[in-house]
Amino acid sequence: MLFSIEPKHSLRDIFNRKEEVSTFQKALQSERLIILDGLRRIGKTSLLKAVLEEFDGYHVFIDCRAYFRNNLIDAEAFDKALIKGIEKTLKLGKLKKILKSISGLSFGGFGISIEDKGQETSLAEVLKNIDEALKGKRFILAFDEAQNLRFYRKGGKDLLNLFAYTYDNLRNFVIVLTGSEIGLLHDFLGIDDPDAPLFGRYLSEIRLQRFSQDKSLEFLRKGFEELAIDVSEKVLERVVDELDGIVGYLSMYGYIYYKGNQVDALERTKEQAKKLVAKELGALIKRSMNYGYVLKAVSLHINRFSQIRTYIENNFGSISDPTLSKILNTLVKQSFLEQEYVDGVKRYSIPDPVVEYVCREMKVK
Incomplete structure (x- = not known):
C-alpha cells in the first residue's frame, strides 16, 4: 500500500525510485561501504528494507535510534542486538554450521564464547569465519540513522575500527549506513580524515531527493x-x-x-507532522536556544549571515560571529538547513516545509 505510514517492505510499494533502487542493488553486489542519505521522512528506511527483503544474500538490519538513550548509545543493548541479528541470520541455509560453534554470548566489546574452548573471540573473527563460508554470497550489515553511532562508547571508534577491518579483509561483507543528518554522518565516518579508521576507503553514496x-x-x-x-x-x-x-x-x-x-485531512496531517518535528526541534533547542533563534530567523526568510545576526541581536541578545557560524554549520550538517550561493552570497533555507511551519510559529525568548 503506497499510503502505509510504516516503512515499506516490498519494492512494489516503492514509488518513483527505480533509478535509486537499481543503483543500490548494483552497489550491494560490487561495493563495500554504502551510504543511503537524504532528508528526514524522504523514504530511506523504506527503500533499504524493501531492497534487502528481495536481496539474494544475507543481512542484518539495526535501527540505531532504538539504542539512543540519554544522549548516548546503550552500547550493551546495541552489541546484543547486533550479535543476535547475526545469530538469527546464521540459522539460514549453509551458515548453520557456523552457528553450531557459538554456544554463548557476552557483550563487552562484541565478545562471543566459543563452545568447549572456555575463551572469547572477537566479533571480527566470527565475521571472518562467516565470510569464508559465504562462497560469493553477500552479507549486508545495515545500520539505519547511523549518525547516532558517534555516541557509541568513545565516539564510535570501536565500530569504525570494525567497519575498517570488514572493508579491508572480508570481501563478502557490505556495510550500509543510512542518515538524515548527512553532514554529521560524513563527519562520523571521517573518510577524508587521516586520523580516522576509515580514511581513504571508497564510499558509495546514494542520496534520495524529494519528489517533483x-x-x-x-x-x-x-x-x-x-x-x-x-x-x-x-x-x-x-x-x-x-x-x-x-x-x-x-x-x-x-x-x-x-x-x-x-x-480536514490536510490540517490533521500538518498537525501530526508538526508534533513529530516539534519533538525533534525540542531536543535540539534544549542544547542551546541559539538553534531556535537561528531557525526562527530563517523561517522568516531572514537568510544571510549578517541578517540572521542582526535579527538575533535585535530580539534576543548578542551573539558572536564564531558562535553563529558554529550554529549554522551544525544545522546544515543535521539537515535542518540547506545553504546555497546566490550572486556570490551564502543564503540559508529550511528544506522541510513542516519544519519551516513549526519554526515560524515557535515561541522563542
Missing part, C-alpha cells in the same frame, strides 16, 4: 486509485503545495484521508 511537483501529484493519484477513492485534482494540488515532495508527509496525508478524515 508532478511526481508528488502522481504519487497521490496512484495511492488513492489503489484505494478506489476519488479525490479532486484541486485538492491534491493544495496538498502538494503545502507538504512539498516529501513522501513521508504525502503518505501520512493519504492514510489519514483513507481512515475517514476527508474534510
Whole structure:
C-alpha cells in the first residue's frame, strides 16, 4: 500500500525510485561501504528494507535510534542486538554450521564464547569465519540513522575500527549506513580524515531527493486509485503545495484521508507532522536556544549571515560571529538547513516545509 505510514517492505510499494533502487542493488553486489542519505521522512528506511527483503544474500538490519538513550548509545543493548541479528541470520541455509560453534554470548566489546574452548573471540573473527563460508554470497550489515553511532562508547571508534577491518579483509561483507543528518554522518565516518579508521576507503553514496511537483501529484493519484477513492485534482494540488515532495508527509496525508478524515485531512496531517518535528526541534533547542533563534530567523526568510545576526541581536541578545557560524554549520550538517550561493552570497533555507511551519510559529525568548 503506497499510503502505509510504516516503512515499506516490498519494492512494489516503492514509488518513483527505480533509478535509486537499481543503483543500490548494483552497489550491494560490487561495493563495500554504502551510504543511503537524504532528508528526514524522504523514504530511506523504506527503500533499504524493501531492497534487502528481495536481496539474494544475507543481512542484518539495526535501527540505531532504538539504542539512543540519554544522549548516548546503550552500547550493551546495541552489541546484543547486533550479535543476535547475526545469530538469527546464521540459522539460514549453509551458515548453520557456523552457528553450531557459538554456544554463548557476552557483550563487552562484541565478545562471543566459543563452545568447549572456555575463551572469547572477537566479533571480527566470527565475521571472518562467516565470510569464508559465504562462497560469493553477500552479507549486508545495515545500520539505519547511523549518525547516532558517534555516541557509541568513545565516539564510535570501536565500530569504525570494525567497519575498517570488514572493508579491508572480508570481501563478502557490505556495510550500509543510512542518515538524515548527512553532514554529521560524513563527519562520523571521517573518510577524508587521516586520523580516522576509515580514511581513504571508497564510499558509495546514494542520496534520495524529494519528489517533483508532478511526481508528488502522481504519487497521490496512484495511492488513492489503489484505494478506489476519488479525490479532486484541486485538492491534491493544495496538498502538494503545502507538504512539498516529501513522501513521508504525502503518505501520512493519504492514510489519514483513507481512515475517514476527508474534510480536514490536510490540517490533521500538518498537525501530526508538526508534533513529530516539534519533538525533534525540542531536543535540539534544549542544547542551546541559539538553534531556535537561528531557525526562527530563517523561517522568516531572514537568510544571510549578517541578517540572521542582526535579527538575533535585535530580539534576543548578542551573539558572536564564531558562535553563529558554529550554529549554522551544525544545522546544515543535521539537515535542518540547506545553504546555497546566490550572486556570490551564502543564503540559508529550511528544506522541510513542516519544519519551516513549526519554526515560524515557535515561541522563542
